[in-house]
Amino acid sequence: MRNCKNKEMLKRNKFIWHHISKALLSIMLFCALFSIQVSFICAQENEIQEEGMTEGIDDGIKAEQIVIVIDPGHGGENLGGEYEDYTEKEMTMIVANAMKEELDKYEGITVYMTRTGDQELSLEERCEYAESVNADFLFCLHFNMSEHHTLFGAECWVSAYGENYSKGYSFASVEMDMLQDLGLYSRGIKTRLNNKGIDYYGIIRHSTERDIPCVLIEHCHLDQENDQPFYDHNEKLIEFGKLDATAVAKYFHLSSEELDVDYSGYPNVHVDVPSNVVSPDKTEPDICMIEVLDQNMTNGEVKVQVSAADYDSGMLYYTYSYDNGQTFSQLQRWPDKSSDTFDFTMQVPPHIVPQIVVNGYNGYDLYTTSNMVSLPSMDYKTSEEIAAELAEQEALKSVSEAVASEKEKTEIVVTRELTEEQEKKPISFGYFLTVCIVCALLVLAMTISMLLILGGRKRKRRKRRRRRRR
Numbered sequence: 038m039r040n041c042k043n044k045e046m047l048k049r050n051k052f053i054w055h056h057i058s059k060a061l062l063s064i065m066l067f068c069a070l071f072s073i074q075v076s077f078i079c080a081q082e083n084e085i086q087e088e089g090m091t092e093g094i095d096d097g098i099k100a101e102q103i104v105i106v107i108d109p110g111h112g113g114e115n116l117g118g119e120y121e122d123y124t125e126k127e128m129t130m131i132v133a134n135a136m137k138e139e140l141d142k143y144e145g146i147t148v149y150m151t152r153t154g155d156q157e158l159s160l161e162e163r164c165e166y167a168e169s170v171n172a173d174f175l176f177c178l179h180f181n182m183s184e185h186h187t188l189f190g191a192e193c194w195v196s197a198y199g200e201n202y203s204k205g206y207s208f209a210s211v212e213m214d215m216l217q218d219l220g221l222y223s224r225g226i227k228t229r230l231n232n233k234g235i236d237y238y239g240i241i242r243h244s245t246e247r248d249i250p251c252v253l254i255e256h257c258h259l260d261q262e263n264d265q266p267f268y269d270h271n272e273k274l275i276e277f278g279k280l281d282a283t284a285v286a287k288y289f290h291l292s293s294e295e296l297d298v299d300y301s302g303y304p305n306v307h308v309d310v311p312s313n314v315v316s317p318d319k320t321e322p323d324i325c326m327i328e329v330l331d332q333n334m335t336n337g338e339v340k341v342q343v344s345a346a347d348y349d350s351g352m353l354y355y356t357y358s359y360d361n362g363q364t365f366s367q368l369q370r371w372p373d374k375s376s377d378t379f380d381f382t383m384q385v386p387p388h389i390v391p392q393i394v395v396n397g398y399n400g401y402d403l404y405t406t407s408n409m410v411s412l413p414s415m416d417y418k419t420s421e422e423i424a425a426e427l428a429e430q431e432a433l434k435s436v437s438e439a440v441a442s443e444k445e446k447t448e449i450v451v452t453r454e455l456t457e458e459q460e461k462k463p464i465s466f467g468y469f470l471t472v473c474i475v476c477a478l479l480v481l482a483m484t485i486s487m488l489l490i491l492g493g494r495k496r497k498r499r500k501r502r503r504r505r506r507r
């Protein structure tokens with residue numbers, strides 16, 4: 038019975054061990070499979086991560102390599118501005134070529150141009166091209182003209198929207214600083230909207246649609262004498278191109294071994310991304326007042342103090358009038374854009390009642406007319422009158438001088454003639470003595486001959502008397 042029980046126990050133990058070992062084996066097998074699976078997944082994940090990193094590195098290189106597009110304004114039938122011998126489409130081409138040539142000397146930038154010849158392109162085509170080369174920025178080169186040929190200076194137009202506004206404004210700040218250093222007057226960095234409330238300039242509108250920041254650079258005005266010295270020679274247009282290139286290099290923190298320049302630390306102006314559209318200024322300056330500080334009655338100079346302000350776009354120009362606004366001076370630079378008050382001296386003609394008025398212009402060329410100040414008439418002689426008087430005096434002086442010199446000449450001639458005669462007959466003592474002796478001899482000879490004649494006659498008479506006596 039006991040043996041039978043032991044046998045049964047042994048059988049049961051064997052059975053339990055068999056199942057335990059089977060379970061352990063299954064667990065081990067499962068673990069092995071699981072670890073293989075996990076390592077496979079990890080390997081796969083690593084592979085994906087590595088691939089991702091490779092992509093990331095590619096992106097990094099791409100991000101470092103800046104791509105820009107230069108757009109020489111106009112072309113083909115579209116000539117752009119024309120003034121005297123200058124045609125805008127030709128000028129923008131010279132500037133663009135010089136800009137590209139200069140930028141090619143920098144590392145980390147690829148430069149494309151919308152046109153390299155005289156072909157006509159639509160504004161949309163230019164932007165499509167910029168998009169096709171993945172441009173980081175589009176720079177449009179232009180020259181300006183104004184309706185009444187009165188405006189002068191440089192300006193930049195940017196998109197009124199979001200990041201394109203802030204990037205555009207930041208670059209334009211570099212560009213405008215450099216144009217001002219060249220001597221051009223800054224007309225500012227501005228936005229312009231059409232009647233639909235979107236960017237007015239097509240090139241800016243189409244590039245903003247494609248999310249490409251764009252700045253339209255109006256280098257200067259072709260039709261105003263203030264700006265003419267800046268573009269009147271091809272060399273100066275090339276200078277514009279180099280300046281534009283340097284502004285790009287500064288903005289993108291580029292460096293060039295060839296040029297030995299490094300703009301990696303250039304401090305760009307930070308411009309916050311606007312949450313709303315940046316609208317242009319549509320209102321005239323808020324205030325424009327004048328006060329006469331001094332009136333010089335002897336030369337017609339009038340010193341005027343101007344106080345004007347525009348809280349949207351700032352003050353830009355002023356003009357002045359002495360006939361209550363019937364005629365105005367040319368546009369004058371606002372002396373200090375950070376100050377609302379300044380004084381200037383104007384010239385008022387004599388014999389009129391001066392009525393002084395000033396027009397103050399804001400950044401969008403809108404103006405406000407000041408109060409009028411009436412002054413007493415000034416009876417001074419104008420510089421023209423003084424010059425005429427001087428000329429008259431000079432004429433009189435030259436006439437009297439001419440008469441005097443004529444008289445002097447006659448006297449000189451007479452004296453000279455006399456002197457010449459004197460020179461011809463020099464009276465010496467020997468000559469005088471000889472003449473005297475000759476004269477004395479002549480007198481003596483005449484006396485002797487007279488005596489001889491008289492003596493001869495007496496002798497003849499005596500002979501006749503003797504003959505008669507005989």
Ligand SMILES: [Zn+2]
Nearest residue numbers: 110117179180
């Ligand atoms: Zn143009």
